[in-house]
Amino acid sequence: MNKLPPPPGRPKAGAPLGGGRRRRLRGDHHPADIRLGAVASGFALVVGVAFAQSSAVDEIAKYRAALQDGNPAELWEARGEGLWKQPGGPNKVSFEKCDLGLGSGVVKGAYAQMPRYFADADRVMDLESRIVWCKVKLQGFSEADAKKNPFGGPDNKADMEALVAYVTSESRGVKMNVAGAHPKEREAYRLGEKMFYFRGGSHDFACATCHGVDNQRIRLQDLPNLTTKEGAQKAYTTWPAYRVSQGELRTFQWRLYDCFRQQRFPELEFASDASIALTMFLAQNANGAAFDAPAIKR
């Protein structure tokens, strides 16, 4: 079990690039067992649905619990660590001088305090936009190149997702402590709050349409109420996440992008000001809870 096995549905997923730490999936489960478990749970799920809805919901809860045993997100974390530490870009330098807010090169605990105001950029940045900044300022990429390919797909590994997986994993267990003292941080929070309630598109949807009330579902999918501290904490601290249904690690930027797609809005641009403001609103609402990602979700 020292070798990193490929995650389900992604046989060519990357091994660590640098001589990074060796990582193992938690628990003793081989990925094949995870797959079998998923199939078995899926079968149980079908049977449950045939009887009653409540038992279907119970089965989904069991399926989710079973997933926690082994999280392929660790493959992204390991690949991200390699990418972080090895020289890259036209300038052939690593990210090890990238300042995520706690000083040059400090990764530990940095994500639990993001988004935040960065004096060098004179604006509020989330992790992804800060990585873009470091790719431009340290590694010498153009901004357009630094923002390319933020979300992976089949046969397309996105370095951004791996970098985010690594950095966020270094905040696991750290209490969320996003600042709101700087005027620009306060402004980002207020703008994010307004955007959360902005109704638009063909369907009149806002974020709040699905995430403003406790204990609601779309089909059988439970929806977090992001307007309460408890709801925001539970949701925000479990992104990024490995999505079993997609075989990909998904970042918070992706979460927002795909919510807006389903809201019937146009495409949210990666690392845009609106995405940062909304992240600020949700991250600050999650303050006080221990960060617990990369997680694993259906």
Place this chain on the structure above:
Amino acid sequence: MNKRIIGWTLVGGAAAVLIGCATAPTDAETSAKATQVLKASFKARGQAGMDRLDQDETQKTCSEFAGKPLPKDVAEKIEKVNLAAIKWPADGKLMGDWRNGEKIAQEGRGKQFSDDPKGPVGGNCYACHQLAPAEVSYGTIGPPLYQFGKVRGYNDDIRKYAYGKIWNAEAYSACSNMPRFGHSQILTEAQVKDLVALLMDPQSPVNQ
């Protein structure tokens, strides 16, 4: 001495209030800025053009009052405007075929930038409502509609209400979470009629 301290405290307090007034943006200013930043952060893709972010009066008002109690006069105005905008069927028939209605209620595709603009487009009713008992994968954002017609009565008033509600939910409940399926040209008149049949036909599985 004490008087002097109190005096300075008052001056300091007044200054702080003045600074506060000068720097804190009003709620309306924050809303305007949020809309502006939002529009600068999206790009048109597929069938989802940037006009999707242009709010009509209903969307704008409901965004403004979100999370706060909606004043009665504001709610009445929204309902009045939207009720007047309902296009009732020219042939006077409010019901189509519940079998098509069930398919439309199940269909979740339509209007997303990732969807084929040629269709299909559904109402995705099960995403939020319980309808036919055979479908146990239903959401709970909207009320359960099981036995909708059976409980309320199979009459013209209820048929008309069902048609109007699906066509434009804002006409009956201001700032409802439900999309305005006819008004916003999500579904066609024929599709709305099929959904009315799903709710109101005595033969529909919803009413068993």
